[in-house]
Amino acid sequence: MNAEKTTPFVVPSLYTWAGGQPALERLTAVFYAKVAQDELLAPLFSSASHSHAIHVAHFLTEVLGGPPLYTAGDGGSHAQMVMHHLGRHLSEIQRRRWLNLLLDSADEAGLPTDPEFRAALVGYLEWGSRLAVLNSQDGAPAPDPAAGMPQWGWGEPGGPYQPPS
Numbered sequence: 001m002n003a004e005k006t007t008p009f010v011v012p013s014l015y016t017w018a019g020g021q022p023a024l025e026r027l028t029a030v031f032y033a034k035v036a037q038d039e040l041l042a043p044l045f046s047s048a049s050h051s052h053a054i055h056v057a058h059f060l061t062e063v064l065g066g067p068p069l070y071t072a073g074d075g076g077s078h079a080q081m082v083m084h085h086l087g088r089h090l091s092e093i094q095r096r097r098w099l100n101l102l103l104d105s106a107d108e109a110g111l112p113t114d115p116e117f118r119a120a121l122v123g124y125l126e127w128g129s130r131l132a133v134l135n136s137q138d139g140a141p142a143p144d145p146a147a148g149m150p151q152w153g154w155g156e157p158g159g160p161y162q163p164p165s
């Protein structure tokens, strides 16, 4: 009998596929260095704390399927993240610059470039950045303190590319 054993492919979280904590910390470090040089975005972040980049890396960690570094580690919550954007009147032009710089930073920080990962990453960043703009306008509803953190997965591609067997 020739029972060939194959190891089933286990789909990793986006966090793991991205390269884990070091990769996300590299991403936000590169990103906020760019933001500081950007005429449209620098004024928005002029009073941000020194731990801002690390907090955002922790937030992304949690959303992309890693450990709860933002909620358990930093004592944050989804509502607190939303509150950071309230009343800031972010524009579409600022949002698009923010997104462009983040995607440039993903390249420079060496995040995976495979189509499946990048499609999922862009999907989250489009969603989250558009929500940030909506939440920053006058009349935006107060965030729900009980709301959990979003969890982002691979979406339609379903996981990293597997060649047909």
Ligand code: HEM
Pocket (backbone or CB within 6 Å): 044, 045, 046, 047, 048, 049, 051, 052, 053, 055, 056, 059, 060, 081, 084, 085, 088, 090, 094, 095, 098, 099, 124, 125, 127, 128, 129, 130, 132, 133
């Ligand atoms: C997926 C999209 C986004 C995520 C996950 C996100 C996440 C966060 C988080 C976690 C904080 C709080 C950080 C801390 O505790 O220090 C924050 C603050 C902030 N975010 Fe965002 N954000 C997003 C989109 C945007 C966009 C598109 C803009 C502007 C164009 C923006 C502007 C800001 C500003 C101005 C602050 C406050 C900085 C300060 O503390 O002074 N965010 N964001």
